[in-house]
Amino acid sequence: MRRRLAGASTAVGVLLAGLAIVFVGQRLTSSWDEVSDSLADARLGWIVVAVVLGALGMSAIAVPWRRALRLLGGDLSFSDTLARYYLGELGKYLPGGLWPVVGRGELARRAGVSRVAAYSSVALSLAALYLAAMFLTVAAAPAIVNSDRGESGGAGKYLWALALLPVGLAFLHHAVLERVRVLGEKVLRRSISAEIPRWRDSLTLVACYVPAWLFVGTATWAIARGLGQSVGWADVAPAAILSWIIGFVLVPVPGGVGVREAAFIAAAGSLDAGVAAAVAIVARLVFVAVDATGALLASAWLARRTPAPDEPAELVGTG
DSSP, X not given: OHHHHHHHHHHHHHHHHHHHHHHHHHHHHHTHHHHHHHHHTOOHHHHHHHHHHHHHHHHHHHHHHHHHHHHTTOOOOHHHHHHHHHHHGGGGGSSSSSHHHHHHHHHHHHTTOOHHHHXXXXXXXXXXXXXXXXXXHHHHHHHHHHTOOOOTTSGGGTGGGGGHHHHHHHHTSHXXXXXXXXXXXXXXXXXXXXXXXXXHHHHHHHXXXXXXXXXXXXXXXXXXHHTTOOOOHHHHHHHHHHHHHHHHHSTTSGGGTTHHHHHXXXXXXXXXXXXXXXXXXXXXXXXXXXXXXXXXXXXXXXXXXXXXTTSOOOOTTOO
């Protein structure tokens, strides 16, 4: 029975990974005609810088996940954390916001982390990640508002998402999380053995994600420079961070596709609307390429490892 369950779990993981790769491929090819003209005159050096910064940004999102695991009673090695993050994150290209949690959580569970710690750590890390983004965007909100073109669909249309910052910070309080755990036990009619991190530890986790957003924003600014725009960092980076928040909040859209670009165009008022669209689309392609490359390398690395006696064999594309 255990072998059958492991086989079924692996089959489902392979299926989901296959669907995710299809979405990744679509994102890489569907927008090519829209940006090919802009890329024809692009300065390659800046685009290379953007790719490197994008890879650093995604890796800087992966690393604090290990801290989240430790807060909840689990742990992974540094290399395991990176590999399972990149592979599990393919799920964000599937419709709905549940798949990144399922992907990373299941991969952590297969590495020996308890189910509760594995899945809870992903939820905690995602909450901390986007609360860090909101902190930075609140600080830059005046610049975003000042750059607003004043159109009906301007940046003000998206700043409502920042109201989630105090709500999210309050929800991370250990007293609130304890009540959620108790409520979960009543609903499920079973005991939930979950460690509740102290509020200060959760806030420290939020701070750990700030560098990731600085990399993401700077990568987008480098793309704007690569497309010939003489703009300052503050003209592009805060708009990029806000757009990621909007893409995450509107979870039914796979990977924030379309929504993230629209938010960036509205918030990057220092750029012409057409140029902002090109920057947004190229940024999408850069980050999708980073995710896809990271997942392929992670698959190869995990496939070469010898599984522990009580761990089902990892298959390429699981999660």
